[in-house]
Amino acid sequence: MIKRHAFVSVPLLAAPFMVQAQAVSGAVERQPLNVQAIILFVLFVAGTLYITYWASKRTRSRSDYYTAGGNITGFQNGLAISGDFMSAASFLGISALVYTSGYDGLIYSLGFLVGWPIILFLIAERLRNLGRYTFADVASYRLKQKPIRTLSACGSLVVVALYLIAQMVGAGKLIQLLFGLNYHVAVILVGILMVLYVLFGGMLATTWVQIIKAVLLLAGASFMALMVMKTVNFSFDTLFTQAMAVHSKGQAIMRPGGLVSDPISALSLGLALMFGTAGLPHILMRFFTVSDAKEARKSVLYATGFMGYFYFLTFIIGFGAILLVGANPAFKDSAGALLGGNNMAAVHLANAVGGNFFLGFISAVAFATILAVVAGLTLAGASAVSHDLYASVIKEGKATERDELKVSKITVVILGFVAIGLGILFEKQNIAFMVGLAFSIAASCNFPIILLSMYWSKLTTRGAMIGGWLGLVTAVSLMILGPTIWVQVLGHAAPIYPYEYPALFSMLVAFIGTWLFSITDHSVQGQEERKLFFNQFIRSQTGVGISKSVNH
Template sequence: MMKLFLYFALLLPVSSRAADAISGAVEKQPTNVEAIVMFLIFVAATLGITWWASKRTRSRSDYYTAGGNITGFQNGLAMAGDFMSAASFLGISALVYTSGYDGLIYSLGFLVGWPIILFLIAERLRNLGRYTFADVASYRLKQLPIRTLSACGSLVVVALYLIAQMVGAGKLIQLLFGLDYHVAVVLVGILMVLYVLFGGMLATTWVQIIKAVLLLFGASFMAIMVMKTVGFSFNNLFTQAMAVHPKGVAIMRPGGLVHDPISALSLGLGLMFGTAGLPHILMRFFTVSDAREARKSVFYATGFMGYFYFLTFIIGFGAILLVGANPAFKDATGLLIGGNNMAAVHLADAVGGSLFLGFISAVAFATILAVVAGLTLAGASAVSHDLYASVVKKGQATEKQELRVSKITVLVLGVVAIALGILFEKQNIAFMVGLAFSIAASCNFPIILLSMYWSKLTTRGAMAGGWLGLLTAVVLMILGPTVWVQVLGHAKPVFPYEYPALFSMLVAFIGTWLFSVTDHSQEGQQERQRFQAQFVRSQTGVGIESGKSH
């Protein structure tokens, strides 16, 4: 049984491997006119939506949560749009192209975290919170320290994710459009600022929805065309793929991508529990009207993502048949032009010609715009709502002041994101995705979960566990083989495992428990007593106003 659990856990770390598909050195391709035209059409349409949204964004609630008027279906599609990234689309299909069966397991494994974790917190999060997940954590604990910790955790996660997305954007554009890296980074930065600055959550949501629909349509068309070539028979697909793949029948055997069990287990846990601690995902639960719609959001998001990753499996095997066996897509040395991560793009050319290739290229870039818009809004809300309004102004800031600070933060984040994207151009940034999930799992998730379910939690325990989890995740990642050896150039790592979530989560939970149960102060007793009021509201949505200072 333990072996089965361990192997299952090893199947989860898809995001970091997928991110690695666009993190290495790339070669600039010839200018793709069709892709540029289609991308300009997408940009024009989404800027039109931003203008429409700006007319409907008048209050703080409109800006942060679209007034709570997004339906469960729309929110689920937008959440799926956040996860169906360009790295997932290109990276997972590349994994299937190179390793076969293992790609299916990696693409679907981390989805387990959605129904388990998000159904566990979705309803209570919606009932307790208003704009950010810090509203939930600070409901019965001290406002100032908890919001400071939550905002710091959010900003670190947002910064790491933004760096990965900006560098990925620049390299994708070199591959797909033939434009310069710096041009791509600046373009993404400007567009994300426009979406968030003027349209807020409403514009961000619809950008994510449109991107998700386009990506699902493009992937569905590719999968259907692949299945058409094999008579809609999976048996024929697998048989023909084994016949042309260099590994032969080995592509149908699992286990080829597993190397270090502890690191894989640690990353898997980080991805599973980190999903429930990502600020831009948690923020989406406040855009719906009630807890029922929040649960529906998770249901639809899981369904859309499961369908998408199933399509990438077909696309990967289709690339083996139609790309791997076609010399037109290979260079003089026999390697795939642009690398294995271009397998899906070459397949688009093979099944749909240059026009469809342009469409897929434009959609791949659009996915990054959708993700960075959500990240930027989450970072701006952490600064304006949690730090400025609640910590600096101690709840006395007006809506106008808070919105002004939020929009200034958006501009600053745009400049910082562009600068970091250019600064990290030559660096291997794949580890940042894993680190972002590790911090979310070690700092944000334990506080959210325990504040909802554990009656003995106190501010002292939450602060100690949260900071210990965050710092442990960062320090262990720096001392591990990815940064200490590959980035800093040392011979051996101080910490032997690649990802820290397994250890940093333990530190966070143990620290929170220890410092809470040993807190015998009068303040701690009062915080424990407030749990009952919070529990009633988390179940019904009725009770003391969320965000009340203690």
């Protein structure tokens, strides 16, 4: 039993993204218009567009556009970071997981927080001291600018694209389901709004959209959890006892271990979600919005606290849905017919505890969560193109600030069209694997390079380039050859790579490749890069370098 519990805890981070991705990836019937949801959503959009207008008046420089001038506080940034993770996937997916499987939902939701200590203790402070706008600033600090920034930008853009597809498809399906709007209309609407947020308001507008959305989601989830606990006289013992009495699985819902099958896939997915969190470009970019390393650490602490509280609420909401939805056949039947079954357990519960108005509020917040996330992803992708590729690679650091901002805004518009097109193209596809692949690439390409550039003195450009590209190519190749794409998408009889996710192997390839080709690099350039580690280390601790880094 001990071994089984340990095994179950490995892939904990998967659920917030996997469950909801699967929940919104199938066929969805268009529903009648939810007037309350439409009104509340319009109010939210109007408010955020005003914030964008306000932010545009304060966004004058490159620093303002990319990092809000570094004027975001640790508390504000922590709330914005938590807003990135308290997504519709987490809210609807985790509560649905608890509704169907019970105790396993708690294990998955708490396990999602495992990646944050890595960011807190290993990355946040050094990242803030070494970088300016993107994590490529850190990776290329003592290495060759062109190849490292090219690798970092490519890794970022692949992650952003995959993540963006999942969010756009999720937005279309959720709005088709909850609002009664056409799928294509929903996708186009999200694309237009995300372009407006980023194009005119930059990081300042994106941050405040995230903050408002996080507050609304926490408030809505808190109200739902409070109403659930009120029905059981604020007794968890009563909540669990009554849930076991009405659930089809009975006492089995209080036993963990029912959601994990293949141990290699579980380990791979766990590694991807844990270390991939520390390699997501739109998350890493947020640490440059605060004034110093102290505020960066505060950001992680606040974000972890908000997310921990939120996932605790989703656990209560899931069990509350068992009591107030699952135990009421009449309500369950009508709600299921209207809202699409168990995957919308939280929405069912919102109707049960707050009526149609609160249902509209939760529906609007669910859409707002996706708007906020895609805005952050778009800004991360635009900065990778304008700052890393255009300014540092193509122009070799000679681009003017005005030209760089112009390229960034052009990229935002292009990404908007691309996101809309991909959202429509992948409408009928199961997009769950894309999230897993995005985290696998972040863990296999971005994370090893960031970590080793900060902590390993023997790292060279040759090692970082070969190891990073090997990790990226391995992750993509194994995912294509695995059962999800090779069998389910491409229609072959059996997969070449037998496991669901590649991170266990692609991370090993990345780290081993980086180590091997660095220690065997005896070039003059490699020796110079090793010597510069001391300068990088001093700056990573203090924020002040003792000499200029190499800029090739």
